[in-house]
Every structure is written in C-alpha cells, then in structure tokens.
Amino acid sequence: MATISAGSVASYSSQTGFVTKYRPLSMHFNASKTHMNFIDLKASSSICIQSDASLLGKGSIAALQASYLPKLKFKPGRLPAKQSQPRASAFKVAVLGAAGGIGQPLGLLIKMSPLVSHLNLYDIANVKGVAADLSHCNTPSQVIGFTGASELANCLRGVDVVVIPAGVPRKPGMTREDLFNINASIVKTLVEAVANNCPDAFIHIVSNPVNSTVPIAAEVLKQKGVYDPKKLFGVTTLDVVRANTFVSRKKNLRLVDVDVPVIGGHSGITILPLLSKIKPFVVFTDEEVSELTLKVQNGGTEVVEAKAGAGSATLSMAYAAARFVESSLRALDGDSDVYECAFVQSDLTDLPFFASRVKLGRNGIEAFMSADLLNLTNYEAKALEALKPELKASIEKGMAFAQK
Numbered sequence: 390m391a392t393i394s395a396g397s398v399a400s401y402s403s404q405t406g407f408v409t410k411y412r413p414l415s416m417h418f419n420a421s422k423t424h425m426n427f428i429d430l431k432a433s434s435s436i437c438i439q440s441d442a443s444l445l446g447k448g449s450i451a452a453l454q455a456s457y458l459p460k461l462k463f464k465p466g467r468l469p470a471k472q473s474q475p476r477a478s479a480f481k482v483a484v485l486g487a488a489g490g491i492g493q494p495l496g497l498l499i500k501m502s503p504l505v506s507h508l509n510l511y512d513i514a515n516v517k518g519v520a521a522d523l524s525h526c527n528t529p530s531q532v533i534g535f536t537g538a539s540e541l542a543n544c545l546r547g548v549d550v551v552v553i554p555a556g557v558p559r560k561p562g563m564t565r566e567d568l569f570n571i572n573a574s575i576v577k578t579l580v581e582a583v584a585n586n587c588p589d590a591f592i593h594i595v596s597n598p599v600n601s602t603v604p605i606a607a608e609v610l611k612q613k614g615v616y617d618p619k620k621l622f623g624v625t626t627l628d629v630v631r632a633n634t635f636v637s638r639k640k641n642l643r644l645v646d647v648d649v650p651v652i653g654g655h656s657g658i659t660i661l662p663l664l665s666k667i668k669p670f671v672v673f674t675d676e677e678v679s680e681l682t683l684k685v686q687n688g689g690t691e692v693v694e695a696k697a698g699a700g701s702a703t704l705s706m707a708y709a710a711a712r713f714v715e716s717s718l719r720a721l722d723g724d725s726d727v728y729e730c731a732f733v734q735s736d737l738t739d740l741p742f743f744a745s746r747v748k749l750g751r752n753g754i755e756a757f758m759s760a761d762l763l764n765l766t767n768y769e770a771k772a773l774e775a776l777k778p779e780l781k782a783s784i785e786k787g788m789a790f791a792q793k
C-alpha cells in the first residue's frame with residue numbers, strides 16, 4: 390500500500406516525465422511520454438491507495454499518483470530514471486447537450502483531463518452558467534459555452550473529439566427505442582453540423598437509442614461525403630463499466646483486475662457481456678451467467694426506475710463517457726495501447742454495426758478484437774443469434790430515417 394500525502398502540487402504534472410501507459414489488464418510507467426489525468430484535483434490531507442483501482446478505469450490511478458508525486462515515496466525502480474518534458478494539453482473537445490444530466494458531470498470530468506486545451510460546451514439553453522462554473526476549476530483547459538443553433542458552428546470548429554449526449558432520457562416504462570422520435574432528429578441535426586465544421590473529429594454518440602442513432606450519424610456523414618467509419622462510435626462504455634462492477638462484486642475480485650468485453654448493441658437483449666472472455670479467468674455457474682447477463686442488460690432500467698421519472702443514468706454515464714473520451718485522447722496523443730468496447734461499423738458479424746472491443750489509434754479504430762467472438766459458450770452463441778434480429782431492425786430504422 391502506498392500512502393500519498395497531498396501537498397502543494399499545482400502544475401507539478403506539467404514538469405514531470407512521469408507516464409502511465411494503458412494496457413487492458415495492467416499498468417506500467419514509462420518515461421518517454423506523459424499521459425496524466427486529473428491534475429490539480431486536490432484531495433484533503435492524505436490519500437491512501439490500496440490498489441490500482443482508478444477514477445476512470447485502469448491507469449488513472451497513476452495520474453493521481455503523478456499529481457502527488459513530490460510527496461510519494463516510490464519503491465526503487467518505480468521512478469523514471471530520466472524525466473522528459475511532457476507535451477502540453479493539446480486537444481479540443483466539444484460536448485453537445487452539455488447542460489443536461491449527463492452533460493454537466495461529463496463536462497466536469499473532461500475539465501479534469503490534462504490532455505484537453507479547450508472544452509466547448511453546447512446546448513439549446515442554460516449552458517453559459519455551466520461554462521462559467523466549470524471555468525473556475527484550476528485545470529488547464531479553457532471552457533466556453535455556446536447556446537443555440539447560431540453558435541453551433543463556432544463551438545465545433547477545430548474540435549478533435551465531439552461527444553453527443555443531447556436529447557431526452559427515458560422515463561419508467563419506456564424502452565430506449567421509445568426515444569427514437571425525438572432523439573433521431575436531434576442527432577441528425579447535430580451530426581450535420583459536425584460534418585460541416587469538424588469532419589475529422591472522433592464522434593461519440595451517447596444519445597439513445599444508440600443502436601439507431603449511430604447508423605443515423607453514419608448516413609448523415611455519408612451524405613455530406615465525410616464519413617470515416619473508423620471515427621464514429623456509439624458509446625457503450627457504461628455496459629462495460631457495469632459488467633466489471635457487477636462481476637467483481639459477485640466473485641469478490643479486485644475491480645482493477647476485471648475486464649469484461651460487452652458486445653452486440655446498447656439496448657436490452659442486444660447487450661451481451663462475454664463472461665467466458667473475462668479477465669482474469671473465472672468460472673461461473675449457469676445461474677451466475679444468466680443472473681449477471683440480465684443485471685448488465687437491465688442496469689439502465691434499474692436506474693430509470695429508481696429515479697422514478699427524474700431521468701436515466703447520468704453520473705455513471707458521465708463517468709463512462711469521460712473514460713471513452715480519455716481513451717480517445719490518449720489514442721490521438723499516440724498511445725499505442727488503447728482498447729475500448731464501442732458500437733461501430735463492423736464486419737465481425739453479418740450486421741453492419743456491432744459493438745465489440747476495438748483498438749484505438751491516432752486515426753480512430755486500428756483493429757477489431759475479433760478473437761473475442763471465437764469459442765463462445767452455448768449460452769453466448771445463442772444470445773448472440775437472439776440479439777441479431779432486434780439489433781438489425783434498430784440499425785435499419787436509423788438508416789431509413791436518415792435516408793428519408
């Protein structure tokens with residue numbers, strides 16, 4: 390266990406060559422580059438770190454450690470031999486729907502990333518106050534609020550990553566499909582603006598139903614002649630976050646060790662956690678597989694019902710979306726070891742879009758982790774076949790809407 394005392398460490402991270410490299414199941418330090426998260430988020434007097442559990446997934450704990458490096462007593466061999474100059478925060482991120490339940494905490498989490506130089510917040514209302522509020526956090530990025538269609542182009546110009554959580558959330562009794570009528574138009578309009586102003590950006594679609602909104606976005610980008618399938622992502626990170634959490638609780642595993650690929654789509658039975666592909670290797674009974682699979686599939690509904698009309702998952706979603714943003718920024722920054730699950734154009738199955746683990750690089754998706762789909766259990770193989778008709782229908786509905 391390392392005990393870290395918090396002291397006056399502001400801007401320390403911009404002077405160290407301390408590095409976190411992100412691997413699916415491990416973390417190590419490297420003096421050649423700097424990928425630190427959450428600098429200047431100062432805790433009270435001391436922080437005890439008992440494990441590698443982290444704020445935004447594996448690796449982030451290293452960022453926290455880096456923030457407190459001056460006071461940290463490292464074991465021999467863990468400090469970089471030579472410290473190099475890190476690169477400055479470099480990336481522009483825009484959040485569309487930034488005044489909402491997801492948008493606000495997501496903005497806060499992105500504001501904490503040292504990789505971000507500019508954070509542009511867009512909404513149809515109430516976003517200037519959110520921007521003013523966030524701008525007082527003493528982290529490097531500059532925050533600007535943009536309100537309404539007339540300011541959307543300025544919000545998007547030169548942006549590297551666009552996150553879209555705009556739209557209405559579910560109420561009890563609704564499925565994600567029920568949101569289609571409203572959110573389809575919102576996503577279509579916003580992606581048109583992305584195509585016009587920052588066609589090279591990574592696009593993260595959070596707005597539901599993701600199974601349809603991603604195909605809508607793809608069609609819009611095609612119509613505009615700027616579609617790059619390697620850079621369009623439906624954000625399914627929350628399914629992975631939930632799967633990791635539920636499995637680690639059930640099997641009493643350290644969270645940092647747990648990595649469950651979740652494939653398919655992002656709605657009901659289309660969400661398929663592959664428990665046979667979990668790391669570390671764990672044996673599940675048939676009952677456990679079916680209980681955990683259902684719990685992950687119903688995670689969103691559990692929150693919708695608990696909120697009883699006040700919306701759907703916002704905080705865990707912001708956490709998950711921020712993790713995906715951070716992964717994208719690390720990939721853009723040249724980290725060659727970034728893997729995430731996402732709902733993307735894919736030829737892993739006979740469906741045009743499919744969620745799977747992908748390797749991210751500077752130009753978006755570099756590889757699909759096709760091995761995850763090999764040697765599935767009977768349960769998983771059946772569930773995969775069962776989800777296809779529903780997922781296909783949602784994809785086609787989205788494409789048809791955008792082609793209208």
Ligand SMILES: NC(=O)c1ccc[n+]([C@@H]2O[C@H](COP(=O)([O-])OP(=O)(O)OC[C@H]3O[C@@H](n4cnc5c(N)ncnc54)[C@H](O)[C@@H]3O)[C@@H](O)[C@H]2O)c1
Nearest residue numbers: 486488489490491512513554555556557558595596597706
């Ligand atoms: N992908 C996932 O895992 C996941 C998880 C949870 C929620 N969601 C989805 O995320 C979306 C947002 O959820 P929320 O809880 O933040 O909702 P919310 O109602 O709290 O916030 C939505 C925000 O979008 C804004 N908005 C509406 N129309 C807009 C437009 N045309 N342009 C820009 N902004 C616009 C609203 O003003 C509001 O601030 C919903 O569709 C929800 O279903 C996705």
